[in-house]
Amino acid sequence: MSVVTQTPAENAVAKTARRDGTLMRVSRYVVVRLLTLFVTVVIGIYLTIMIANMGGYVDQIMKSEIRDRVTQSIIAMTSNQPMDSDTRQKLIQERIVAEEKRVGLDVPIAIRNFRYLSNALTLQLGRALNMTSDAGSKQVRLIILERLPATLLLMGISQLFLFFSSILLALTLSRRYGNFWDKAVVALSPTSAVPPWFYGIFMILIFAALLKVLPFGGMVDSPPPSNPFDYSLSLAKHLILPGLSLVLSSFFLSVYNYRTFFLIYSSEDYVEMAKAKGLPTRDVERHYILRPTLPNIITNFALLIITLWTGATITETVFLWPGLGRTLYQAVGLYDIPIIVGSTIIFAYLLALTVFLLDFIYVLVDPRVKIGSH
Amino acid sequence: MNTLKSSFQNILYYPSAVIGSLVVFLLVFTAVYAMIKIPYSEAINLWRGGEDVWYKNPKFAAPAWINLFSREKYSESFAVSTSDGTMEKVVDPGAENTATYTMNYAFDFGYDFYPQEMILYITSAFDEKQPFISLEWLTPDGRTIRIANFAIGQDFTYRFSQDEKLKTRLKTENVIPALFSLPNEVIPAKGEYQLLVTGTTFEANSDINVELVLHGQVYGLAGTDHARRDLVVPLLWGAPVALAFGLIASLGTAMLTMIISALGAWYGSWIDELIQRITEINLVLPFLSILIMIGTFYSRSIWTILGATIALSIFTGAIKGYRSIFVQLKESMYIEAARAYGASNFRIVFTYLIPRMIPLLIPGLVLSVPSFVFLEAGLAVLGLGDPVLPTWGKMIDDASRNGALYRGYYYWILEPTILLMFTGLGFAMLGFALDRIFNPRLRDV
Numbered sequence: 036m037s038v039v040t041q042t043p044a045e046n047a048v049a050k051t052a053r054r055d056g057t058l059m060r061v062s063r064y065v066v067v068r069l070l071t072l073f074v075t076v077v078i079g080i081y082l083t084i085m086i087a088n089m090g091g092y093v094d095q096i097m098k099s100e101i102r103d104r105v106t107q108s109i110i111a112m113t114s115n116q117p118m119d120s121d122t123r124q125k126l127i128q129e130r131i132v133a134e135e136k137r138v139g140l141d142v143p144i145a146i147r148n149f150r151y152l153s154n155a156l157t158l159q160l161g162r163a164l165n166m167t168s169d170a171g172s173k174q175v176r177l178i179i180l181e182r183l184p185a186t187l188l189l190m191g192i193s194q195l196f197l198f199f200s201s202i203l204l205a206l207t208l209s210r211r212y213g214n215f216w217d218k219a220v221v222a223l224s225p226t227s228a229v230p231p232w233f234y235g236i237f238m239i240l241i242f243a244a245l246l247k248v249l250p251f252g253g254m255v256d257s258p259p260p261s262n263p264f265d266y267s268l269s270l271a272k273h274l275i276l277p278g279l280s281l282v283l284s285s286f287f288l289s290v291y292n293y294r295t296f297f298l299i300y301s302s303e304d305y306v307e308m309a310k311a312k313g314l315p316t317r318d319v320e321r322h323y324i325l326r327p328t329l330p331n332i333i334t335n336f337a338l339l340i341i342t343l344w345t346g347a348t349i350t351e352t353v354f355l356w357p358g359l360g361r362t363l364y365q366a367v368g369l370y371d372i373p374i375i376v377g378s379t380i381i382f383a384y385l386l387a388l389t390v391f392l393l394d395f396i397y398v399l400v401d402p403r404v405k406i407g408s409h
Numbered sequence: 410m411n412t413l414k415s416s417f418q419n420i421l422y423y424p425s426a427v428i429g430s431l432v433v434f435l436l437v438f439t440a441v442y443a444m445i446k447i448p449y450s451e452a453i454n455l456w457r458g459g460e461d462v463w464y465k466n467p468k469f470a471a472p473a474w475i476n477l478f479s480r481e482k483y484s485e486s487f488a489v490s491t492s493d494g495t496m497e498k499v500v501d502p503g504a505e506n507t508a509t510y511t512m513n514y515a516f517d518f519g520y521d522f523y524p525q526e527m528i529l530y531i532t533s534a535f536d537e538k539q540p541f542i543s544l545e546w547l548t549p550d551g552r553t554i555r556i557a558n559f560a561i562g563q564d565f566t567y568r569f570s571q572d573e574k575l576k577t578r579l580k581t582e583n584v585i586p587a588l589f590s591l592p593n594e595v596i597p598a599k600g601e602y603q604l605l606v607t608g609t610t611f612e613a614n615s616d617i618n619v620e621l622v623l624h625g626q627v628y629g630l631a632g633t634d635h636a637r638r639d640l641v642v643p644l645l646w647g648a649p650v651a652l653a654f655g656l657i658a659s660l661g662t663a664m665l666t667m668i669i670s671a672l673g674a675w676y677g678s679w680i681d682e683l684i685q686r687i688t689e690i691n692l693v694l695p696f697l698s699i700l701i702m703i704g705t706f707y708s709r710s711i712w713t714i715l716g717a718t719i720a721l722s723i724f725t726g727a728i729k730g731y732r733s734i735f736v737q738l739k740e741s742m743y744i745e746a747a748r749a750y751g752a753s754n755f756r757i758v759f760t761y762l763i764p765r766m767i768p769l770l771i772p773g774l775v776l777s778v779p780s781f782v783f784l785e786a787g788l789a790v791l792g793l794g795d796p797v798l799p800t801w802g803k804m805i806d807d808a809s810r811n812g813a814l815y816r817g818y819y820y821w822i823l824e825p826t827i828l829l830m831f832t833g834l835g836f837a838m839l840g841f842a843l844d845r846i847f848n849p850r851l852r853d854v
Contacts, residue, residue: 075686079693086702222425225837228779229830232787236805236814236826244814251815348697349787353809363698364791367705375702383693390692 068394072387077156083379084151087372094140096370097164101138105130138164151376160377165369166362175377179359185254186358189274190347193281194339197289200282202332205293206320212298220290227288232349234280239353242276249276252355277354281347296331300324329400337389337396416768419846426842432835440652443645452646456638456799463637467525467624469811471820472632472640483626484520484597490620492532498618510608510617515547519599523586525624529567529606532618538611545607546588549600554579554588561608561617632820634804635811643799644824650711650800651782651832658715658781662722663774670728671762674735675754684728691724700784704793711795714788718781727773731766738762768847776840779833786829801825 088094109127135141139150154161160175168178208217242249249272250256256269300306306323314323325332348360355361359378366374420426447455455462465488476482491498491512501509533540544556544567556575557567569575570584581587591598608617631640673684703717738744739762747757788794789802790809804825808814813821 071686071689075689075693079690082690082694083699086699087706225425225429225834225841228776228783228833228837230780230783230787232790233783233826233829236809236822239814240819240822244817244819348701349790352791364701367698367701368792370705375698379695379698382695386693390689 068391072391076383076387077152079383080155080376080380081148081152083383084148084155084376087375088144088148094144097138098135098140100370101134101140102131105134155376155380158380160380161373163366163374164371166366166371166374175373178362178374179377179381182357182359182362185356186351186360188270189277189281189351189356189358192274193278196278197282197285198336198339201286201289202293205290205297206325208290208294209297209301209324210316212294217294220287220294223287224291226283227285229284230349231281231284231347232353234283235277235350235353238276238280249273252353254357277350277356281350296328297324300328303327330397333396333400334393337393341386341389416846420842423842423845425838426846429835429837429839429842432831433839436648436652436832436835439645440649444649447642447645452642452799453797455642456646457797458638459636463633463639464528464530465622466628466633466637466639467626468633468635468637469816469818469821470525470624470626470628470633471818472630472824473627474630475627475820481521482519483522484518484524484623486524486623486625486628487516488620488622489514490618492618492620496619496621506611506613508610508615510606510610512606512608512617512619513603514621515601515603516623517600518549518589518597518602520597520626522626523589523597525585525626527569527585527588527624528622529569529604530620530622531561531565531567532620533561533563533565533608533610534614534616535563535610535612536614540608540610540615540617542606542608542617545605547603547605548588548591549598549602550591552592631824634807634821640804640821640824643801643804644828646799647801647804647825647828650795650798651785651829654711654715654785655778655782655832655836658718658722658784659774659777661719662777663770665719665723666725666728667731667763667766667770668758669723670731671735671758671766673728674732674739675758675762681732684724684732688724688726688728691721692726694721696721700788701791701793704788704791709793709796711785711798711800714785714793714795718784734766734769735762738765772840772844772847775836775843778836778840782829782832782836786825801829 106127109123109130113123113126132141139147142150158176160179162173163175163178166178167173168181170177170181172178204220208220211217239251243251252273254270254273255266256273260266260269301324303323306319309319309323348364350356351358351361352364363375363378365371366378420430443452465486467486470486471483473485476485489495496512496514499511501511503509529544531542539560539562541558541560543558546554546556548554555578556569557572559565559567569588572584575584576582579587586595586597589597589602604621606619608619610617629639629641631644633639669684673681699721700714700717704714707713744757744761747761752761785794785800786802786805789800789806792806794800794803794806802825805822808818808821808825811818811821813819
């Protein structure tokens with residue numbers, strides 16, 4: 036018999052070879068992708084540092100501020116000691132030099148920027164210049180960590196609610212599109228052109244100023260209740276208005292987008308086929324409509340996570356919510372570069388990480404996409 | 410071009426598009442009207458003007474039309490002057506160069522709330538001997554209250570509520586309510602009040618002029634703010650500023666994005682690669698915090714912010730979308746034909762590739778206007794608004810800084826927010842309809 040067949044052993048060899056090839060391809064892709072993303076993050080952070088330093092303008096402000104502060108404190112300190120003006124002047128100069136050295140103003144900008152960069156990349160975020168955390172620390176890392184839960188709480192609850200409720204509603208609407216509710220959502224979708232802080236102003240006006248049922252802003256009552264149950268109740272009360280404005284401002288557009296998306300997919304031939312086969316609606320929706328839209332839904336979810344980290348600067352400011360966004364705004368007001376750079380770095384890292392993970396998740400949910408192949 | 414024209418004719422079939430275009434048209438009309446009615450330099454002067462420009466206006470006054478909706482009437486403001494004839498002035502020459510001036514103003518007061526303040530601005534001309542003035546207040550019930558007697562300088566401002574002597578004489582801390590009510594009552598007495606100013610000069614060629622200003626509770630069409638400014642100015646001027654910012658930003662971003670992605674797709678190789686990398690870097694940069702940094706460290710001028718906004722908005726996800734369409738277009742037959750007859754690269758990109766994208770570009774362009782308009786307002790709310798220009802965002806910022814929501818000055822915050830809301834919704838409605846017209850795939854669903 037001279038039929039050319041592969042022996043099981045040969046078969047196994049071919050399989051390993053294929054697997055090795057896949058492994059090679061994937062690992063090469065991973066390495067290249069990680070490298071490009073790393074370079075991207077480095078350039079992004081360097082640009083941020085450069086903008087934050089704006090040609091040394093910030094240094095001037097910081098220097099004159101140090102001079103003022105040191106002079107004031109020395110004069111106050113030595114006011115009832117006999118001291119001639121020369122010695123005092125010398126003391127002030129010494130202190131200024133020491134203080135400038137402490138905040139790192141004694142090295143040239145270019146070098147300082149690189150020092151900032153290398154510290155930033157290794158997540159040594161340094162010490163804040165003016166701001167402190169509520170616990171009294173000047174560590175940027177601690178300040179950011181302290182404000183993070185507030186942002187995560189607000190953004191997490193509102194964005195997750197928005198995500199799941201809009202998908203569910205969109206699915207319901209796409210089942211019988213053209214009815215009253217569907218038309219209402221389409222008609223209301225332009226309301227999402229208005230940002231959340233804007234709804235926030237209206238919410239404060241209606242519920243806090245006119246009806247006086249909910250607080251104007253902040254995160255808990257003052258003084259904070261000591262009992263955990265009262266505390267969470269007070270937290271929930273303060274969460275309603277900012278959360279509602281965040282949800283309301285993107286709700287209708289989000290429902291409209293998902294609905295249109297589901298409708299486009301549900302008019303595909305294979306869906307018609309599945310319906311003709313007599314599959315239950317549930318199965319059709321799950322396996323024939325939701326499944327192919329999964330990559331897009333996941334992208335939206337990833338973008339959602341990114342907004343969750345960055346928070347909403349203006350909304351937090353309007354509601355006096357003590358989160359990251361408001362901290363960033365305060366830091367800019369106080370020229371506190373380490374905090375600005377610190378939050379930007381964390382943002383850049385998270386974004387790069389999300390982009391990287393997305394590539395892999397795509398492969399898992401969409402068999403048509405193959406990693407590293409062209 | 411004809412297809413573009415017929416597409417625009419389709420707008421009439423979409424009610425939301427008609428409403429949207431109407432709003433946009435109204436905005437443009439308001440903007441043009443504002444620029445003609447109050448020229449730029451005058452608007453800036455008015456907006457930056459202090460007490461000397463706005464002394465006639467009350468502080469924190471609601472618009473006058475709220476009286477139409479309220480059962481209890483708020484007092485309106487007015488200003489009358491002898492120099493322009495709105496206040497009566499009779500000169501009676503006496504012996505030895507003296508003269509007696511009788512100036513009086515009678516007005517009906519039919520409101521349920523007291524005015525904020527009454528002020529008399531007196532100007533006089535004399536060489537050495539100061540003129541003398543006495544004031545009397547006639548109430549509807551026939552009482553005559555002596556207010557004050559004093560000698561005046563060249564310019565003299567008499568504030569009724571600040572006069573300590575008058576406070577003692579009326580036995581009250583609050584002069585204005587005492588003047589406007591019956592004895593031992595705490596509600597304003599309605600009827601005709603009269604202020605009688607009698608002046609005496611002691612020289613030839615002397616003169617006295619007075620201006621009576623009553624700061625009521627309401628003022629004008631839009632009310633006033635903490636600096637007594639008439640809010641009509643920022644409300645009118647907010648329209649051209651918002652439109653200019655929104656339109657220039659969205660047009661600039663859309664055009665530049667399109668040209669850059671067309672060039673990248675056409676030339677390919679390293680140009681394309683560079684554009685992709687810049688886009689990725691830009692994705693990592695936090696847009697708002699960079700704008701905040703530029704506003705704080707560098708310049709708060711609206712043009713700087715506009716430039717930075719455009720620069721940061723070019724390399725976003727949109728450039729990838731455009732690129733993929735251009736890459737498809739690049740392979741089509743008519744491009745090949747153009748190449749065959751020897752068209753230059755420049756000609757192909759600008760006369761064959763880009764015009765094909767315009768129908769796709771228009772809805773996106775219109776839809777992005779509100780986000781830029783709100784961005785400008787948002788920056789103003791963060792305190793980074795243009796320091797010179799009167800804008801809607803600046804009004805919201807002023808209002809929230811002065812606690813308008815806590816203290817009940819709702820008109821102050823509602824006027825700009827409602828206008829901004831209309832602007833945003835108008836463009837969004839038009840944009841959504843255009844999207845359906847130009848992207849037929851969406852039309853059935």
